[in-house]
Amino acid sequence: MKHFEHLSLEEFWTRTLQEIDRLHAQTERTEEELSATERNTLLQSIARLRHDGPLADGAEDHVSRIEALLVEAVDRETLGFRGVFDGHNDPDHGAVGIVRAVPILSEQGCVLEGMLQGLRMIAAMRALLSARVDAHRQMALLKAA
Secondary structure (H helix, E strand, O other): OHHHOOOOHHHHHHHHHHHHHHHHHHHHOOOOOOOHHHHHHHHHHHHHHHHHOOOOOOHHHHHHHHHHHHHHHHHHOEEEEEEEEEEEEEOOOEEEEEEEEEEEEOHHHHHHHHHHHHHHHHHHHHHHHHHHHHHHHHHHHHHHO
């Protein structure tokens, strides 16, 4: 998220809306990966999120609904798991770290996982955007006092 720090609030808000637009476009292309009902639910929630704005009262509900649907869809496309070492090789102690179970996804699962990662980026952007808006509001109050 460091690359967003140099953006003005307006530019950052615009980038957030662009990410929402990108997720909407991806969802429109997911005819094989999602059922018609899931796809319509996603499109409606993303459209409301875009229309109302990323910090609107109902935005968190839309993000949660989208995430739950995508997580469930990715789970359905998980073929199995493989172990991946997460750590480093210490010269004195050997391998130091843990083995993580990483899902093996179908082709459709990879598409859905990409959408899920895009949504999680939007959620992180929303959190940063909210903090910046709060900071601007609080700074305005300090200046007014």
